[in-house]
Amino acid sequence: MDKQEFIETFIPLKDRLYRLSKRILISNDEAEDAVQEVLLKLWKGKENIGNYKSPEAFAITVTKNYCLDRLKSKQASNLKIVHSNYPTSQNLEREVEANEEVGLVFKIMDSLPEQQRIVLQLRDVEQLEFSEIAHILDSNETAVRVTLSRARKTVREAMIKKYNYGITQY
Incomplete structure (x- = not known):
């Protein structure tokens, strides 16, 4: 997958990935960070993305797993659960x-x-x-x-x- 294909495939998903991250992590800042990390992971592994049936489903799966890992990590105690955003x-x-x-x-x-x-x-x-x-x-x-x-x-x-x-x- 080249740069243009990557941009056309994943950048339109950015908002969807953010909403899923926010639903899991609650915090706006944590959700934004999660989306950036996921997009970076996807970029680094872009050569293997063609092996997946649905790149969109793969991106959502990676986002979900990343967010759940964040909650389980030691850093989870530092997550701010606020609704004042x-x-x-x-x-x-x-x-x-x-x-x-x-x-x-x-x-x-x-x-x-x-x-x-x-x-x-x-x-x-x-x-x-x-x-x-x-x-x-x-x-x-x-x-x-x-x-x-x-x-x-x-x-x-x-x-x-x-x-x-x-x-x-x-």
Whole structure:
């Protein structure tokens, strides 16, 4: 793979890799560092990328593994888990109301088991096919579907519990 092919293949994936990294590592800075490290690894191994069926799936797999390794490493104790990386606005009250449900869904997603969180991110946020997710996670499509179903059920139940669909209990 030459330089131009590499750029055309992996640079458009940069945002997707960042979102996956951020979902796993939480911190914006750590996610940006992870994407840089992954792109560097891919660049160094560009001669072997042609051996893979899907370079995109390979890049996502490398990103996922790198992020999980970061969490397991001794450096993980230094990771900042912050949610203050979002810009503030003058009309904070209106913004909070508008984003409350979306924020709650992401908060619930963060509390899911790692496998469910990754599958939900790859399927519902990144909109990958089940076959691609199965390949990335080194699993089968049925297991991915079951994991996704369980993750969605957990999110749905948490949302129902939070909002109770307008039914008040006395």
